[in-house]
Amino acid sequence: MSQHPEAAARFIADNERMAWHDRSIWNARKKRDLASHSIEEWEQLRSWASDIKEHTLAHLDHYLEVFEKQATANGVKVHWAATAEEHNRIVLGILRENEARHMVKSKSMLTEECHLNPFLEANGIEVIDTDLGERIVQLREEIPSHIVTPAIHLKKEDVSKLFEEKLHTEPGNADPTYLTREARKHLRAHFLACDAALTGVNFAVAETGTVVVVTNEGNSDLGVHLGKVQIHSMGIEKLIPKWQDLGIFTRLLARSATGQPISIYTSHYTKPRPDVPMHIILVDNGRTEQLSREHFRKSLACIRCGACMNTCPIYRRSGGHSYGSTIPGPIGSILTPGKDLKKYSPLPFASTLCGSCSDVCPVKIDIHDQLYRWRQIIAEEHLLPKYKTIPLGLAGRIFARGKRYDQAGRIARWWLRRLPAWMVNSRLNAWSKHRDLPNAPRNSFKEWYEQNRPHGS
Amino acid sequence: MKVGLFIPCYIDQFYPQVGVATLELLEHLGCQVVYPPGQTCCGQPLANTGMEKAAQPTYDHFQEVFSGFDHIVAPSGSCVYHVVHHYPVESRPQGKVWELCDFIVNHLGVTQIAASFPHKVGLHPSCHGLRGLRLGPDSERVEDRPDVVRTLLASVSGIELVDLDRRDECCGFGGTFAITEEAVSVQMGLDKISDHQRHGAEIITGTDVSCLMHLEGLIRRQGLPLQTRHIAEILNARL
Amino acid sequence: MDPKKQILDRIRSIRQAPKPYPPQAIESQETDLVEAFIGMVKLSGSTLLRFEDQQTMIDEFVKARHPVNEWVSTWDPLIRMGASEAGKFTDARKVISCAVLPGKFGVAENGAVWVPEEAMGQRTIPFLAEHLILIVHAKDLVATMHQVYAVNQPGSYGLFIAGPSKTADIEQHLVLGAQGPLAHTVILLG
Numbered sequence: 074m075s076q077h078p079e080a081a082a083r084f085i086a087d088n089e090r091m092a093w094h095d096r097s098i099w100n101a102r103k104k105r106d107l108a109s110h111s112i113e114e115w116e117q118l119r120s121w122a123s124d125i126k127e128h129t130l131a132h133l134d135h136y137l138e139v140f141e142k143q144a145t146a147n148g149v150k151v152h153w154a155a156t157a158e159e160h161n162r163i164v165l166g167i168l169r170e171n172e173a174r175h176m177v178k179s180k181s182m183l184t185e186e187c188h189l190n191p192f193l194e195a196n197g198i199e200v201i202d203t204d205l206g207e208r209i210v211q212l213r214e215e216i217p218s219h220i221v222t223p224a225i226h227l228k229k230e231d232v233s234k235l236f237e238e239k240l241h242t243e244p245g246n247a248d249p250t251y252l253t254r255e256a257r258k259h260l261r262a263h264f265l266a267c268d269a270a271l272t273g274v275n276f277a278v279a280e281t282g283t284v285v286v287v288t289n290e291g292n293s294d295l296g297v298h299l300g301k302v303q304i305h306s307m308g309i310e311k312l313i314p315k316w317q318d319l320g321i322f323t324r325l326l327a328r329s330a331t332g333q334p335i336s337i338y339t340s341h342y343t344k345p346r347p348d349v350p351m352h353i354i355l356v357d358n359g360r361t362e363q364l365s366r367e368h369f370r371k372s373l374a375c376i377r378c379g380a381c382m383n384t385c386p387i388y389r390r391s392g393g394h395s396y397g398s399t400i401p402g403p404i405g406s407i408l409t410p411g412k413d414l415k416k417y418s419p420l421p422f423a424s425t426l427c428g429s430c431s432d433v434c435p436v437k438i439d440i441h442d443q444l445y446r447w448r449q450i451i452a453e454e455h456l457l458p459k460y461k462t463i464p465l466g467l468a469g470r471i472f473a474r475g476k477r478y479d480q481a482g483r484i485a486r487w488w489l490r491r492l493p494a495w496m497v498n499s500r501l502n503a504w505s506k507h508r509d510l511p512n513a514p515r516n517s518f519k520e521w522y523e524q525n526r527p528h529g530s
Numbered sequence: 531m532k533v534g535l536f537i538p539c540y541i542d543q544f545y546p547q548v549g550v551a552t553l554e555l556l557e558h559l560g561c562q563v564v565y566p567p568g569q570t571c572c573g574q575p576l577a578n579t580g581m582e583k584a585a586q587p588t589y590d591h592f593q594e595v596f597s598g599f600d601h602i603v604a605p606s607g608s609c610v611y612h613v614v615h616h617y618p619v620e621s622r623p624q625g626k627v628w629e630l631c632d633f634i635v636n637h638l639g640v641t642q643i644a645a646s647f648p649h650k651v652g653l654h655p656s657c658h659g660l661r662g663l664r665l666g667p668d669s670e671r672v673e674d675r676p677d678v679v680r681t682l683l684a685s686v687s688g689i690e691l692v693d694l695d696r697r698d699e700c701c702g703f704g705g706t707f708a709i710t711e712e713a714v715s716v717q718m719g720l721d722k723i724s725d726h727q728r729h730g731a732e733i734i735t736g737t738d739v740s741c742l743m744h745l746e747g748l749i750r751r752q753g754l755p756l757q758t759r760h761i762a763e764i765l766n767a768r769l
Numbered sequence: 770m771d772p773k774k775q776i777l778d779r780i781r782s783i784r785q786a787p788k789p790y791p792p793q794a795i796e797s798q799e800t801d802l803v804e805a806f807i808g809m810v811k812l813s814g815s816t817l818l819r820f821e822d823q824q825t826m827i828d829e830f831v832k833a834r835h836p837v838n839e840w841v842s843t844w845d846p847l848i849r850m851g852a853s854e855a856g857k858f859t860d861a862r863k864v865i866s867c868a869v870l871p872g873k874f875g876v877a878e879n880g881a882v883w884v885p886e887e888a889m890g891q892r893t894i895p896f897l898a899e900h901l902i903l904i905v906h907a908k909d910l911v912a913t914m915h916q917v918y919a920v921n922q923p924g925s926y927g928l929f930i931a932g933p934s935k936t937a938d939i940e941q942h943l944v945l946g947a948q949g950p951l952a953h954t955v956i957l958l959g
Binding site for chain 1: 539542545548549550553565569571579581583587588591595662669670671672699700706707711712714715717718744746751
Binding site for chain 3: 120121138320341364
């Protein structure tokens with residue numbers, strides 16, 4: 074079972090590093106604020122994006138078929154995969170068919186979700202992640218801790234050490250420009266040697282059969298244009314109906330993600346190069362199941378900008394790895410329970426329901442409401458721990474009767490006033506480990522009211 | 531005007547002075563306030579933990595206690611948000627349920643309070659009031675929206691409102707979150723307090739005693755030179 | 770079972786209320802396109818140069834200072850002056866010091882330039898060049914992404930380029946020159 078509270082406590086124990094992590098991600102949130110507040114019609118864009126996504130999800134079968142038809146007419150081979158295993162087998166099949174053994178990959182959370190890399194490696198394929206952050210976590214044999222900035226949990230000294238060991242860079246040189254240049258050389262060699270490229274997909278346009286991939290580094294295009302076969306893996310929820318819709322989504326995506334007015338490269342792949350096969354794999358892997366859940370359907374509108382992570386006060390203070398899921402943070406906490414409710418049942422509780430995630434979301438996913446909904450389902454499925462259900466069940470019975478409540482309150486305050494301070498503020502109690510309890514007054518408000526407003530007001 | 535006063539359970543039990551201030555403030559503004567005696571809790575602690583079903587009798591009780599009022603006012607954004615947003619429609623009371631500042635500004639039409647509070651004050655806009663009830667503009671959305679809480683506070687004589695680095699980040703209370711995610715909750719609270727301290731606040735105020743109770747607990751444990759006050763106490767600090 | 774049928778059947782078995790495609794009324798904004806575009810290009814870490822027309826640019830920029838024969842381009846005037854034709858470029862391992870390509874549209878709100886496949890000669894050129902220069906005519910500037918998607922076409926391949934390749938993956942330090950070009954220049958004509 075994923076144990077967010079314990080993992081978060083460990084993260085916080087290194088207090089200085091936690092504070093650095095919080096600050097540097099809060100910076101991304103601040104940049105997002107500057108970028109979005111410079112667009113007067115921001116809220117209108119969010120509404121349109123939300124409506125377009127809801128419309129697409131409501132007619133997903135139609136748009137998938139339109140997309141397949143268009144892409145096929147463009148000379149692209151379209152595949153369908155109901156599960157992660159099917160997806161991985163399709164990729165391997167394509168690579169074998171093209172006698173490819175060296176594949177470069179640009180950032181794709183879907184392939185993380187499908188655990189594609191270990192599968193291909195076990196089948197003799199070399200896979201190189203080419204986004205710098207993703208390459209860093211790959212070399213560390215970790216998963217990304219953030220969906221936009223995968224190595225956000227690492228300091229430059231960590232990267233320096235890693236590169237010294239793996240890429241033989243100068244010992245102790247932690248200058249980010251130096252390290253980036255060294256990575257560039259290392260990756261350029263892999264681009265030139267690759268015989269296949271795989272990318273994730275940001276948007277897929279049904280009416281034109283186009284897949285759109287957004288990067289800042291240019292790694293998607295270098296791979297796709299240098300490889301002998303190009304593969305694009307996408308979840309079926311990435312569809313949008315029209316070419317024109319890209320106007321809305323490209324205005325929202327980078328501003329929400331990093332505060333840039335647009336990413337450096339927004340690449341539109343529609344037709345293959347001559348003699349270079351192009352494949353698109355449409356992956357379900359639990360998405361239709363999420364679509365069937367009325368309260369959680371909207372989570373499929375996500376465009377993976379990461380803004381909900383950047384704004385989440387819990388994410389910033391507990392780190393992406395504390396969630397134990399492929400997609401961390403608020404959006405991960407509403408997507409992942411749908412995959413394994415028992416395993417991920419602590420995740421919807423890793424939130425104060427402050428609602429910042431929902432307001433920052435460029436497609437208006439009601440994330441905090443969905444977290445609340447998952448909590449209800451977790452309780453109904455009897456997955457709540459007893460230390461929650463027993464006292465709260467008792468409280469429920471007390472709250473339902475005025476007299477019971479008055480008595481319980483009187484007794485509790487009586488005890489709190491008489492117990493020695495060390496016991497009231499015992500560090501064994503989670504509340505008072507770091508916090509004092511409030512002073513217990515002799516009279517409740519109700520008692521004051523009865524004495525001071527004896528006949529009502 | 532007859533107003534049903536809803537005093538949430540933790541205020542009733544631990545912060546009765548906030549209930550008194552709310553009552554006196556509303557009376558001073560000319561409302562006829564009735565406090566129905568059988569009231570308990572809105573049921574939020576259960577529901578936020580997932581136990582909506584176990585909370586249903588509490589909802590029914592709330593509805594019964596507050597039947598017959600056109601307006602129900604509470605000194606809490608969070609409890610009001612729970613009633614208007616999470617109660618099943620058929621369990622909601624007939625009358626309109628208001629957070630105190632919202633009621634004063636948007637129902638009574640009062641934006642100036644004749645109160646005096648000569649202190650440096652930091653406002654903690656509790657999330658459920660801010661983003662749930664939209665009592666003001668949050669830092670995420672791009673909109674012009676009057677801020678009812680700030681409007682009332684700013685009208686208080688002698689008050690100096692300090693600006694924060696992160697004006698509306700959550701304080702980390704979150705109900706049972708404060709217990710189950712103790713480490714994060716405490717860290718968020720400490721960060722919130724140091725933001726107020728850095729900007730010279732002597733008093734932290736807000737619309738919700740729950741957040742303030744969490745912050746006060748940390749302040750007292752650390753022995754910091756800072757206090758918490760519910761906004762009703764400041765607005766009722768009569769000239 | 771056929772996965773396509775399986776996925777489509779599952780979707781069709783889910784009861785969802787129809788949801789209309791939203792009507793959008795996108796107003797074109799009243800902004801000084803040239804000024805906004807120049808500002809955004811500079812903000813992205815690129816160099817912006819402006820010339821009255823093509824001839825001035827050739828006289829003042831190309832002839833004056835630059836080794837055109839080391840350049841790769843798809844633009845006829847430069848090819849006539851000795852630049853290599855991008856379409857004939859074969860060896861990806863050879864370093865291209867500079868590629869000069871005509872962009873089709875410039876977007877004022879973000880400084881991005883739309884480059885269709887025809888303008889590249891081949892798809893690798895904008896990424897293998899160490900320095901990429903894009904030429905845009907002032908008359909081809911549009912205000913926002915809405916306007917540009919109303920006029921550009923998917924074609925076979927095309928992209929927006931909004932600066933030199935960059936990354937902030939190491940401790941959020943911005944580094945210009947990630948996998949693609951190290952430097953980016955936009956030349957605005959007119």
